[in-house]
Ligand SMILES: *[C@@H]1O[C@H](CO)[C@@H](O)[C@H](O)[C@H]1NC(C)=O
């Protein structure tokens with residue numbers, strides 16, 4: 054199963070789940086729904102020894118069955134991720150609860166969706182490059198995953214070369230079906246599971262595996278992508294062969310399983326993050342998201358729970374979602390999260406068709422069956438819509454062209470159990486097709502013409518097929534993928550999102566071996582490694598990168614680590630031209646597609662300058678968004694009054710909406726940003742501001758030189774953007790780069806000026822001005 058079909062499955066699950074709460078239960082009582090309830094702990098009466106008892110008592114007082122001990126209604130008590138609990142309530146009970154002492158707000162417990170041998174080199178990692186030895190391969194850092202569990206016997210989780218478990222670790226390796234405490238080691242140091250929310254929402258759901266064991270493959274894949282140890286000689290049926298390793302090969306892995314075959318609920322995800330915070334996780338990697346969020350950040354369980362994580366110093370990397378390429382399609386864009394989009398890497402998997410004439414045609418392929426086939430007779434079968442006819446030429450290589458859509462053609466060929474097929478198509482087909490269950494080649498119109506000419510000229514046309522070929526160094530790479538969700542972020546448009554892109558397409562990593570990875574005629578195929586695609590795969594790359602930065606700079610805040618990764622990202626691909634957008638005819642991508650660019654670890658450990666931020670800064674920012682006291686309390690847990698309101702979060706990127714900003718002379722828009730940079734490079738260093746792109750916009754940086762006298766000194770500057778209001782849907786972009794005089798350091802920040810209107814339909818203006 055490839056990533057896209059996995060998401061289809063999770064979406065279907067979601068539909069089922071949404072319907073179920075509206076069914077009245079068989080006992081005839083009012084339907085019950087589960088909720089996440091935020092409470093103000095400052096209101097807790099002194100008679101209660103702890104929050105749990107207070108919540109139980111509150112529930113008991115609103116219960117329809119007076120005097121009942123409502124512990125079965127209480128799903129979880131939360132203590133670190135938010136103040137409150139989750140519970141199953143009838144409408145009347147919910148109404149009564151809303152009048153209770155300390156009640157702040159509630160949201161329905163809604164479902165979420167789930168969203169490498171070669172990639173570490175592509176990130177600029179390798180023993181010679183210094184990042185691994187300097188960080189001791191991330192050994193001191195614990196990365197937590199909220200995912201589908203983990204397959205502990207995977208080779209990626211061996212603990213050779215890794216020292217003893219950090220003493221501060223408070224997590225556990227919980228036993229359950231197929232999982233023993235001894236399943237953990239010095240690499241995989243924790244595994245817990247959370248399914249009370251799922252069971253409350255789907256009382257009839259059967260759990261395939263009540264433990265941290267991964268039966269889907271996704272969690273094994275993400276965790277080994279971030280922190281898998283070295284495994285020699287792996288491949289996916291011959292594709293991508295080499296040594297597999299995570300980005301931080303010696304970082305510790307702690308799995309919090311909250312994603313189940315039957316769905317994933319907010320209440321379980323919050324409980325998982327709650328535990329990860331308490332256990333002492335340093336970096337959180339989240340490859341799931343909440344897509345149906347409204348405009349209030351506090352309705353998004355991941356935004357809420359990760360605010361608490363950020364306050365405790367955890368770095369959070371999360372996938373931007375696979376809902377691209379429209380603007381406003383991004384998830385997980387809260388300002389305290391590092392939001393990761395997905396790009397391609399410089400690697401291609403392909404097959405080759407060699408004709409009797411000696412001519413060869415290559416085509417993208419992930420066919421996992423026998424790698425060699427032929428020579429076979431070639432027969433042209435037109436649109437391939439006649440199954441009996443196709444059956445009559447079994448043993449030959451059929452060629453199909455036009456009329457029917459590719460989908461129907463492939464289906465007919467499969468039904469007829471053809472020996473091999475070549476499909477001539479003008480559309481570039483997705484991985485779903487190239488991972489075909491029978492020997493198939495999808496070729497474009499130009500190669501198709503070569504093939505047709507050969508068939509016409511030759512008396513007995515023949516061809517051979519070869520599969521499982523891997524090519525490295527393909528250009529251009531990286532490119533931003535079609536599926537990668539794009540900014541701005543609906544709930545918080547004033548921060549430019551995504552933050553950056555990382556490899557997401559066809560990432561090779563460990564897999565749960567009892568979950569099929571492909572299908573051929575003889576049945577399902579299984580593998581301990583799998584190639585998977587999605588922003589789910591991009592986020593753990595960044596989590597691993599953050600682990601390496603944190604190993605070298607253990608005292609850096611999550612914002613400082615994010616800044617280091619963002620300001621050192623690159624904007625040029627391997628043809629030295631701007632990174633391109635596959636969804637937009639390979640034209641240059643904008644920061645709304647790729648943020649600061651593609652992650653480059655060889656610079657991130659020593660960025661020279663950082664844009665730091667503390668929890669107070671985020672609170673001032675939320676105040677700047679004019680949230681009401683109860684809304685603030687739901688996110689911050691303790692703050693309901695604003696001391697300072699400011700949208701100037703100290704963020705290493707900039708976005709201005711021309712229609713909303715103040716006017717200046719002649720109806721121009723004017724937007725000012727204040728930022729503070731910290732010198733983490735040499736003691737005495739001077740930086741000069743350089744601005745690129747932003748055609749038609751007046752850009753001022755004051756001062757335009759920063760002179761640091763010592764390390765850790767902070768200096769402030771102001772960026773002013775001024776220009777005409779843009780016409781509808783325009784995106785103008787560029788960068789501000791602080792370049793150190795010696796040339797050793799430079800810190801780059803993307804700038805977007807746009808007239809995009811929230812949730813407006815996607816129109817890519819032809820006048821998109823490029824850098
Ligand atoms: C749940 O299971 C019970 C007992 O087996 C059954 O009576 C009920 O119809 C089931 N409910 C749903 C929604 O499937």
Ligand SMILES: *[C@@H]1O[C@H](CO)[C@@H](O)[C@H](O)[C@H]1NC(C)=O
Nearest residue numbers: 177623625626653654655656
């Ligand atoms: C990554 O950073 C290194 C060190 O500055 C640089 O040499 C390399 O070109 C960068 N990679 C890309 C793809 O820009």
